Amino acid sequence: MSSIKRIYLVVYNALSAALWFVVLSRTAQTFVAKGPEAVFPAVGEWTKWTQTLAGLEILHSVLGVVRAPLMTTLMQVSSRFALVWGAVHFYPSIAASPAYSSMLLAWSTTEVIRYTFFALSLSGIEPPLLQWFRYSGFYVLYPVGISSELFELFLAMTAASKQDDMLRAGIIAVVMATYLPGAPKLYSHMMRQRRKVIGGQGARSKSQ
Template identity: 55%
Template sequence: MPPKQTSPAKTGYLVLYNAVSAAAWSSVLYHTVAIAASQGPRYVHPGIGQWTKWTQTAAALEILHSLFGIVRAPLLTTLMQVASRLLLVWGIVHPFPAVALSSDFYTSMLVAWSVTEVIRYSFFALGLLGWQPRLLTWLRYNTFFVLYPLGISSECALIYQAAVGPAGEVSDPYKWGLYAVLAAYVPGAFTLYTYMMKQRRKVMRGLQYKEKKDAQ
């Protein structure tokens, strides 16, 4: 049976979605680095916090993409990653901006998120157009070794600071709910890492095979 053809409308939508997302996260990266370098990390949230919140919120569409089979990404992995980030922007930073204002971890989190997403969305957009630069492929499946620990540790630090500070003043269930989220980060991070490791092995083997074939 021949492989199922992707409709032009679906391809066009995904190219547009990934291109716009790459551009949005490029803006987050540029402003985060520029503000942190010129004014200091404590000014990052006032300068780019709102844009980051809505840029990340738009990524909730990826849950629907996975749920309805628009993309092949596993639903559980997608749900965990998007939900954890929505918790940070809506459940931590939005109600407790002082947590972001008083901590350098907000800046390091945005750097990890934005670099990851610029690479990821660019990789997908170009791939859908039939172009996969080797450097971009390498970055997609190797930078997570550094960016995931940076992002996850920054997220956990912000959640912890909220739990021991303002969230605890709001209510005990809020505080203990955040502690439960921190506990869930351990299996969650393991799931994300193992998924990326499997993807990396498959892709890097394909690159090595292609290089050997091209060298013949």
């Protein structure tokens, strides 16, 4: 890997880790202090743009900057875009649900671990405990995140139906249907990654 590419990826991952840490800390603090209905006003816009930055990962995959599979990257990023730019953007009242808070907590915990791990790994530092969390945390965080996303989408579809916006309700229903083949595919991908790294079946790539 060229030095320019390495520096870029270290900066990108470190910045992303810091941005998601803000989401994690603000969500947790606001949820405890004021309840789930206060989370969106406190961190909703920040989360939207932090997640938008993650759209660069699709470009990274297309251009070969990293070796992450394009389809799994596209599925994960696009599903989150459907939440922050679709469901919650058009129906912000659904963010008062505890599911919105649990979704952000799952996302942000995952991303703080993932981006920190990549930033350190690319810098030649590989803490074993952080590596274990990177490749094992999905067992808990993924089910929490996916169930929260689906519940938020369901609330958005219900809100659209109540407004007689059947086109938008139909689109949301289609998005929800993509989780049926998509979720197992992503989960299987993460299990393969874990077997490769934790199971010792090969050397882990130092790129995403």
